[in-house]
Amino acid sequence: MDRAELAAVLRTARSRVTPADVGLPSGTRRQVPGLRREEVAQLAGLGVDYVVRLEQGRGPKPSAQVLGALARALRLSDDDRDMLFRLAGTPPPRDGRVPMPVRSSVLRLLDRMSDLPALVLSAKSDVLAWNPLAAALLGDFSAWPPERRNLIRQRFLGPTPDPESPSAADCVASLRSAHARYPADPDLTRLVAELRAGSAAFDRHWRAGRSGRLRSGTVTVEHARLGPLTLDCDILLVPEADQFVLVYSAAPGTRTASALELLRVTGLAHVTH
Template sequence: MDRTELADFLRRSRARLDPSDVGLAAGARRRTPGLRREEVAALAGMSVDYYTRLEQSRGPRPSRQMLAALARALRFTGDERNHLFHLVGEEPPRTDGVSGHVRPGLLLILDRLYDAPAQVMTDYGDVLAQNAMAVALGGEASVGRNVIRRFFTEPRVRALFPPEDHPELARSHVATLRAVAAARPDDPEPARLVTELRAASEEFARLWESHEVAVRRASTKRFRHPTVGLLELGCEVLLNPAHDQLLIVHTARPGTESHERLQLLRVVGLQDLTPSADRH
């Protein structure tokens, strides 16, 4: 691992980005160009101290998952992501099968959706990138985690939705995963997730046996946010050409109570994601 080169690459990459490039407000005038360390850490889902040590050439060896998160946070191209992996002494991810690298153009679209919760995920539910509104809606960053696994194994995630909606959401998750697993029998990731959840969740195992099949499409979802209350949001699903990555966008119809609450969430929720001091 070349800590000196890694630190230099991270610092220069951070300096090239403006807050607007990643969907953040500029805020107060900045003494130096680029994103703050706090902002990169939040986008990558890591602690500020951990990221700071990487930039100071004294951090531990990042995991492959952490490297992928940094590549997304800093909006790396495929070549830049590969260089990042090489600096740490890791082989870059293979490009065959489902790619975990989100193209910069798709990330640019994600960042421009500053007033709507949006995220990019694989077709079997791994979250690859989120904008700030998605984090505000869900209460924490979900990049690197799987929405289907979390729904069936984490009570806090289920609590984001009204209890009366749980049965339909569960059926939809299972039916989607079955469709993906059947469409790509040689891909080990969906099959591995199915095996794990059949052992971990009695509810998932029961629904899996019903053999329902569905592809993720536009729908309406209700969210229970602890600050702004209940939101009823339209869920639009946009496919990339290979159909292995999805852009999920949640919107509210103008003039509705949910639209007003979504606007409030943008103000209240994003305050927690903005650094309190103008420092690097």
Template structure:
């Protein structure tokens, strides 16, 4: 019964969210105004088959991470989010775990920055959501799973990414990443995901272990980064990291100097989107 109620709630809320509200192109004939299953799967970072099985009540006991991702993709209110966790037989994450809930005010901010690459991370630098311009700039994150979605892991262990690792870029950046992760681990000592992430990083990166053991300190500053894009070439962009007080979210925003060649290339990326750039 619980699995059926969970699936019914997901389907009902999916049908309530329009593609426009979720920042997706409408495209083609649609039988219903809400999100398609494949669109919800893309937004939540899970497979279409799993969404189908959840909605049909054929999959039970979704993890807290899946429920949180669905609540975020469905733009649920705090009360609706709590109800979805209850239907899954889970307690909503408490104050001792890293917050992953994107508040309505932050969501409205993202909705207004449709032409600007923006991504939202949690306190441990795990990617929660990225808008289409960010995906076009940095690569589509919809297929990333587990540690692949964590910025600290990607810098020290995972994929190289598109940011050119100049001496100026690395100066202070690595220390700031490690310091941020240490602060998150201190603030949320009961968060098992953070503890596993730190252990994995120490096991796979000598550089991370060195900085962690040395008690590296630092903080993120507004910086200028070079993004080597495979289709439009290098872009020199300003990167600002905004922290949302009370929810510990990090909003990363990339902008170009108005009237510059970089601004033209960034505008081209926004128009072409991820489909044309990943083919």
């Protein structure tokens, strides 16, 4: 493990990422370029002191799970992620696992979608990236522990589960398809086991043996301050990365369209779940 070089890479990567890049409010008293250490820790689900020690070259050897979380929080490319792993003395992720890094071109696409909530999902429905409007609509994803930033897990095991919705079966079918493509992925295997043990509805859908994919459609989001919002949810495939971009919209002139405009103007700091 090259602690000094690992520390330098982490500091440099943090300086390149802005709060807007990861769907966080910028605030008015920012004194450092890029993200604060507290924000990196929040996005990666780590303690602030742990991140400080890593950046100062005096931290313990990070696990592969921690390295993966840091790579996602810092928006590292595949090559930079692999370098991070090697500097920590850990082999980079092998083929056969669900791809987690988000392509830089997809991140630019999110940045351009300032008028529509949008987020990026992995093949197993992990929330990998989002724009500020998605956070204002659906909640501050950075506040969720990384292992819980998964829409299927939230649907069946979250604080407000919705296991009997019409799209629940499609969600389970898409996860079964991902499991068939990545049978050796330990995180995916762990997720399926947790869902089957914790949700009778999920287990029932899983035993039905259906495979499938996420589908575009109409969804209703219960916003704490704005009430029920009915939106169109279109799903765009990123085939090279086996990822999905979810884009939410509403027809002009509707109450939901007005609510989205309010969220865009007020932002995450004022109107959240």
